[in-house]
Amino acid sequence: MPAVGIVIGDGNREYPGKLTLYVTMTCIVAAMGGLIFGYDIGISGGVTTMESFQKEFFPSVYEKQKNDHESNKYCKFDSIPLTLFTSSLYLAALCSCVVASYVTRAFGRKLSMLLGGVLFCAGALLNGFATAVWMLIVGRLLLGFGIGFTNQSVPLYLSEMAPYKYRGALNIGFQLSITIGILVASVLNFFFSKIPGGWGWRLSLGGAVVPALIITVGSLVLPDTPNSMIERGRFKQAETKLRKIRGVDNVEDEMDDLIAASEASKLVEHPWRNLLQRKYRPHLTMAILIPSFQQLTGINVIMFYAPVLFQTIGFGNDAALMSAVVTGLVNVGATVVSIYGVDKWGRRFLFLEGGLQMLISQFGVDGNPGVLPKWYAIVVVLFICIYVAAFAWSWGPLGWLVPSEIFPLEIRSAAQSVTVSMNMIFTFIIAQVFLMMLCHMKFGLFIFFAFFVAVMSVFIYVFLPETRGVPIEEMNQVWRSHWYWSRFVDGDENGRVEMGKVH
Ligand code: BGC
Numbered sequence: 001m002p003a004v005g006i007v008i009g010d011g012n013r014e015y016p017g018k019l020t021l022y023v024t025m026t027c028i029v030a031a032m033g034g035l036i037f038g039y040d041i042g043i044s045g046g047v048t049t050m051e052s053f054q055k056e057f058f059p060s061v062y063e064k065q066k067n068d069h070e071s072n073k074y075c076k077f078d079s080i081p082l083t084l085f086t087s088s089l090y091l092a093a094l095c096s097c098v099v100a101s102y103v104t105r106a107f108g109r110k111l112s113m114l115l116g117g118v119l120f121c122a123g124a125l126l127n128g129f130a131t132a133v134w135m136l137i138v139g140r141l142l143l144g145f146g147i148g149f150t151n152q153s154v155p156l157y158l159s160e161m162a163p164y165k166y167r168g169a170l171n172i173g174f175q176l177s178i179t180i181g182i183l184v185a186s187v188l189n190f191f192f193s194k195i196p197g198g199w200g201w202r203l204s205l206g207g208a209v210v211p212a213l214i215i216t217v218g219s220l221v222l223p224d225t226p227n228s229m230i231e232r233g234r235f236k237q238a239e240t241k242l243r244k245i246r247g248v249d250n251v252e253d254e255m256d257d258l259i260a261a262s263e264a265s266k267l268v269e270h271p272w273r274n275l276l277q278r279k280y281r282p283h284l285t286m287a288i289l290i291p292s293f294q295q296l297t298g299i300n301v302i303m304f305y306a307p308v309l310f311q312t313i314g315f316g317n318d319a320a321l322m323s324a325v326v327t328g329l330v331n332v333g334a335t336v337v338s339i340y341g342v343d344k345w346g347r348r349f350l351f352l353e354g355g356l357q358m359l360i361s362q363f364g365v366d367g368n369p370g371v372l373p374k375w376y377a378i379v380v381v382l383f384i385c386i387y388v389a390a391f392a393w394s395w396g397p398l399g400w401l402v403p404s405e406i407f408p409l410e411i412r413s414a415a416q417s418v419t420v421s422m423n424m425i426f427t428f429i430i431a432q433v434f435l436m437m438l439c440h441m442k443f444g445l446f447i448f449f450a451f452f453v454a455v456m457s458v459f460i461y462v463f464l465p466e467t468r469g470v471p472i473e474e475m476n477q478v479w480r481s482h483w484y485w486s487r488f489v490d491g492d493e494n495g496r497v498e499m500g501k502v503h
Contacts, residue, residue: 020247022223026161027170029113029222031177032215033154036120038181039208040143041303042328044086046189046321047205049307052198057133058082079435081133086304087431088137092144093151094424100152101417108228109157110219116149117216121209128206136205143208150215151420160225161245171404172339175397179335181211182303183328189307190321226255230262264410275411275418282485283407286464287418293456294399295426297358298449299391301434302327302384312438315377323381330385334392346468347398348460354394355457361387362450395456399423405467406475 047053054062061079104112123142130136155174162170188207192200226245229238238258242251275284301309306327310320341350361383400419407415437445465478465485479485 016246016248016250020245022245023161023163025218025222026158027173029154029157029215029218031173031180032211032218033113033116033150034174034177035181035184036208036211036215037147037151038178038183039185039211040089040140040147040181041178041300042182042185042324043189043204043208044140045303045305046186046193046307046324047201048082048085049311049317049320050189050193050198050201051317053201055198057085057130057136081137083432083435085133085136085140087428089140089144089147090424090428090431092141093147094421094428096145096148097152097417097420097424100149103149104153104156105231108224108232109153109160110222110224110228112149112153113157113215113219113222116146116153117212117219119143119146119149120212121216124206124208124212128202128209130202130205139205146212154215157222157225160227163246171401172335172342172397175400176332176335176339179328179331179392179396183325183332186306186321186324186328190318190325193317193321227258227262230258235259265412272414275414279489280411280415281488282479282482283411283415284418286406287403287415288422289456289459290399290403291419291423292426293452293459294395295423295430296449296452296456297391297395298362298430298446298452299388299396300427300430301445301449302388303331304431305434306384308435309438310381313377313380319377323384326381327384327388330388331392331396334389335397337389338393338397341393342397342401343468346466347402348464348466350394351398351460351464352457354390355453355460357390358387358394359450359453359457361390362446362453402464402467408475 048058051062058079058081061082100112100116103115119142123139123144123146125139126135126142127139130139155171158170158174185204189204192203194200195203223241223245226238226242229235229241239251239255242255242258243249246254274280275287306324307320310323311317315323338350403419404416434445437448441448463484465482467475467478470478476489479489
């Protein structure tokens with residue numbers, strides 16, 4: 001997930017500061033923000049395959065599943081209310097992004113986190129106690145609104161609190177906590193599905209209240225960021241806070257830069273209109289295409305529906321949930337590889353290697369539903385793991401990191417909202433249409449995503465310059481020396497306007 005804030009640093013100055021207890025606490029809060037997002041991504045697929053859940057809320061899906069042995073197995077989960085249960089969350093997140101960005105700016109990051117936490121608690125409780133489909137969907141909407149708030153404020157909070165040296169790692173750290181959330185959800189689904197009486201799904205859905213409470217309480221006890229205080233005119237308070245956070249007294253340089261960044265960003269009257277200027281064409285292109293492509297890899301088909309998918313091709317209930325745990329583990333492990341490699345091997349290498357690996361594995365994932373021989377089932381899971389690993393060290397973290405490091409200050413927050421919105425729109429579309437597509441295209445569906453993976457890899461190869469090790473304020477050079485983008489940015493001085501640093 002991205003940070004949308006503006007954090008100053010001229011690239012040459014070294015601000016003094018230690019990794020204090022305050023900063024460590026911010027990491028924990030960030031982890032909760034990511035965990036809850038991941039938990040919501042991972043929980044719905046497993047829950048929708050639990051028989052007792054289907055019987056209670058989606059009896060037609062249950063009947064089809066039980067009695068209909070004739071018709072196309074790929075269609076047994078094709079139900080609009082069922083997909084709405086999953087996808088409504090992303091639509092809500094998209095809508096609340098706009099309000100959240102205003103609240104975060106005008107009232108501070110803490111209030112935004114608090115609102116997110118409260119909405120999460122309400123959504124989790126409504127889901128856990130649901131007795132009708134509308135309660136499920138309203139619960140998911142509340143969770144989605146919560147995500148709009150926390151995904152806006154938590155990464156921003158982190159970027160502003162962290163000593164600048166740790167900012168890059170923290171950006172992918174947030175993605176790591178998303179993957180841990182997905183994993184926790186699939187492990188819990190596995191165990192809760194075994195509870196006699198069939199009410200385990202209530203624990204799965206209601207369980208989201210635990211990270212939700214932590215983030216709610218966290219937002220009350222954590223300090224506001226100095227950046228946010230400056231933004232709201234509280235300079236003295238901000239300076240005292242900065243000293244405390246960094247654990248040192250000489251924070252003048254950083255303080256000056258924070259004030260300068262805040263002033264500069266206030267001068268930008270029309271960030272949205274700015275974004276349409278010709279010189280920002282490369283940035284706008286990336287802000288739109290990178291998050292869209294990230295979703296068109298098809299990753300959320302696996303994240304949302306892995307158990308459904310595994311059941312469709314003939315796995316038993318248990319095996320399907322277990323396989324989701326396996327892919328969840330691979331997802332976490334490969335994200336760690338990305339943290340290690342992103343500044344060593346570069347973004348382009350990871351994008352291209354990941355793309356190729358996903359392409360190969362998508363052609364490998366093929367299956368005829370029915371009773372699968374065991375070796376065949378293992379091969380399918382293996383290919384899915386290769387695919388998930390590829391995503392988790394390429395498009396997963398880079399889909400957020402690269403946009404956040406290429407935007408110059410004057411368009412940063414506007415461009416970043418474009419990135420977040422595009423991500424949510426495509427997540428919603430994929431969640432909503434996947435089961436329908438599976439029904440009509442069967443495993444041809446993976447060829448459909450493979451096509452996009454091929455297109456996006458060529459796009460990266462041709463159009464994305466390497467940004468590894470380039471100070472953000474010098475990013476304009478990268479476009480200037482690019483064979484294609486140079487025609488848009490050449491000859492203007494926006495590189496010098498650039499003064500911010502954000503991850
Ligand atoms: C994506 C999510 C996805 C997750 C999987 C994130 O970067 O934005 O849509 O579910 O990675 O780990």
